[in-house]
Amino acid sequence: MALVFTIAQQKGGSGKTMLAANLAAIWSVHTKVALLDIDPQRSLMHWHQLRQGAKGAIGPIHLSEVAGWRMAAELDRLRDAHDIVIVDSPPQIETEAKLAIRAADFVLVPVQPSLPDAWAAAGTLKLAKAEKREALLILNRAPAKSALRTQVEALMVKSGARITNAVIGNRAGFANAFARGLGVVETAPKSVAAAEMAALAAELREIAGR
Numbered sequence: 043m044a045l046v047f048t049i050a051q052q053k054g055g056s057g058k059t060m061l062a063a064n065l066a067a068i069w070s071v072h073t074k075v076a077l078l079d080i081d082p083q084r085s086l087m088h089w090h091q092l093r094q095g096a097k098g099a100i101g102p103i104h105l106s107e108v109a110g111w112r113m114a115a116e117l118d119r120l121r122d123a124h125d126i127v128i129v130d131s132p133p134q135i136e137t138e139a140k141l142a143i144r145a146a147d148f149v150l151v152p153v154q155p156s157l158p159d160a161w162a163a164a165g166t167l168k169l170a171k172a173e174k175r176e177a178l179l180i181l182n183r184a185p186a187k188s189a190l191r192t193q194v195e196a197l198m199v200k201s202g203a204r205i206t207n208a209v210i211g212n213r214a215g216f217a218n219a220f221a222r223g224l225g226v227v228e229t230a231p232k233s234v235a236a237a238e239m240a241a242l243a244a245e246l247r248e249i250a251g252r
C-alpha cells in the first residue's frame with residue numbers, strides 16, 4: 043500500500059503543483075510514484091505531458107487525472123500499484139479534495155510568506171483536522187529572515203500543526219524546471235533549489251517512517 047501525500051491549501055498559487063512535481067521527480071529514482079491530478083486547471087497533467095518528451099527525466103512517473111465520483115476508486119487503484127501517491131488538489135477544497143485529504147497519510151500545506159497564505163492555511167488545517175489527518179506545514183518561497191517571515195512563522199507555530207524543518211526558497215529554477223516537464227533535481231541537480239527539495243523529500247520520508 044502506497045504512502046499517500048495530499049497537497050492542499052485553499053490559497054491559490056501557494057506552490058502545491060510545484061511541490062507535487064518536484065517531490066515526484068525526486069522519489070521516482072528509487073520508488074514507484076504516481077501523481078493524481080484532481081485540479082480542473084490540469085497544470086500537473088500538462089507538466090506530465092511535457093515530461094514525456096523531455097530529456098533528462100531520471101525516473102518514470104505515472105499520472106492519473108480524474109474528477110467526480112471516480113476519484114476514490116482511482117486512488118485505491120494507484121495505492122495498490124505504487125509506493126508513493128501524491129495528490130495535487132485545487133485551491134477550492136470541495137468534495138473531491140476532501141476525499142483526497144481523507145485518503146491521505148499526510149496532508150502537505152505549502153505556505154508562502156504572506157498573511158493571506160497563513161490565514162488560508164489555518165482553514166486548510168481545520169479541514170485536515172475534521173478528516174483526522176496529520177497536516178505538515180511547509181514554508182515555500184521563503185525570503186531571508188524578515189519581519190514578515192517572522193510574523194508568518196509565528197502564525198504557523200500558533201496553528202499547532204507540525205512544520206517541516208526543510209524550507210523552500212523563492213527560486214526561479216522551480217518555474218524553469220516546470221516549463222520543461224522536469225523537477226529541479228533533474229534540471230539543476232547542484233542548485234540550492236535542488237538541495238532544498240531533496241531535504242524536504244528526505245524529511246517527509248523520515249516523518250512517514252518509510
Ligand SMILES: Nc1ncnc2c1ncn2[C@@H]1O[C@H](COP(=O)(O)OP(=O)(O)OP(=O)(O)O)[C@@H](O)[C@H]1O
Nearest residue numbers: 054055056057058059060133183211212213216217
Ligand atoms: N519556491 C518557489 N520559487 C519560485 N517560484 C515558485 C515557488 N513555488 C511556486 N512558484 C511559482 O509560483 C507559481 C504558482 O505555483 P503553483 O502552480 O505550484 O501553485 P498552486 O498552489 O498549485 O496554485 P493553484 O492553487 O492555482 O493550483 C508557479 O508559477 C510556480 O512556478
Ligand SMILES: [Mg+2]
Nearest residue numbers: 058059081085
Ligand atoms: Mg496547482
